[in-house]
Amino acid sequence: MIDWSALNDAYGPADAIPEMIERAVYGDQNAIDDLWHHLCHQGTITSASIAALPRLADIAENPSSGEWALDLAGGIAAGLLQRHHGADEEVARQGPVLARLRTTATARLAPGLPEPAYLGLLRSLLAFEGRPLWHTALDDFADAFYTVVCPHCRASVTIAIGQYGCYSSLRDWDLGDIHQVPLRPNRPDNLTGAGQALHDLAERDGQTRLAWGLTYLFGRAECPDCGSLFEIAEEYEAGNAPSPWDFGRSHARDTP
Numbered sequence: 001m002i003d004w005s006a007l008n009d010a011y012g013p014a015d016a017i018p019e020m021i022e023r024a025v026y027g028d029q030n031a032i033d034d035l036w037h038h039l040c041h042q043g044t045i046t047s048a049s050i051a052a053l054p055r056l057a058d059i060a061e062n063p064s065s066g067e068w069a070l071d072l073a074g075g076i077a078a079g080l081l082q083r084h085h086g087a088d089e090e091v092a093r094q095g096p097v098l099a100r101l102r103t104t105a106t107a108r109l110a111p112g113l114p115e116p117a118y119l120g121l122l123r124s125l126l127a128f129e130g131r132p133l134w135h136t137a138l139d140d141f142a143d144a145f146y147t148v149v150c151p152h153c154r155a156s157v158t159i160a161i162g163q164y165g166c167y168s169s170l171r172d173w174d175l176g177d178i179h180q181v182p183l184r185p186n187r188p189d190n191l192t193g194a195g196q197a198l199h200d201l202a203e204r205d206g207q208t209r210l211a212w213g214l215t216y217l218f219g220r221a222e223c224p225d226c227g228s229l230f231e232i233a234e235e236y237e238a239g240n241a242p243s244p245w246d247f248g249r250s251h252a253r254d255t256p
């Protein structure tokens, strides 16, 4: 048994969490909203968020009513990966639970889901897989923007992928996106790694806009300042990946 009064959520002692969860199981939307506030408040993770994961994993396995639990567990998993929560041991103990959540999310990814639901599910899956970078970067590509640093001249380059265009530019707060240069999307059969895996899923499940956007995100851009070509995803990763636990790897990239 979990002693919830000994745990904290975002607002203080977590006594109310079990009751909120049970109300949420019966479809109470207010309880679901309250759980988000208490367990995943702006991505802040507490001891109660971690303790709630096994119960959320149980609920998520119900295909007709478990969607909210899978979403919330995805938010908590993403928070675990992004922040110093000082609870590495508790997190390590949740390994089997995260594996179950991974299985549940994988089984739910299927053709015919509405775009937002599909994207949410895929982002949760990436969080359960321990991949905070692509969890954060994945977008519906309606109007996506990424900021990357040109590896050659260090200019800050804005990448746009969406219905208003796919280009690299230098963002000027007064003038907008100036010096726009069209992006060079990758060929689907040329994708590798995360780009290939995500694109394959999106294509399999008929998520055409997601599949389309991924060929740009995992394609190349021309720096509007110095004219050199670079891989967008690679530079995005270089600028955003250094999570607290993999400093060693990120430093290698900073050496010219």
Ligand SMILES: [Zn+2]
Binding pocket: 150, 151, 152, 153, 154, 155, 223, 224, 225, 226, 227, 228
């Ligand atoms: Zn440049």
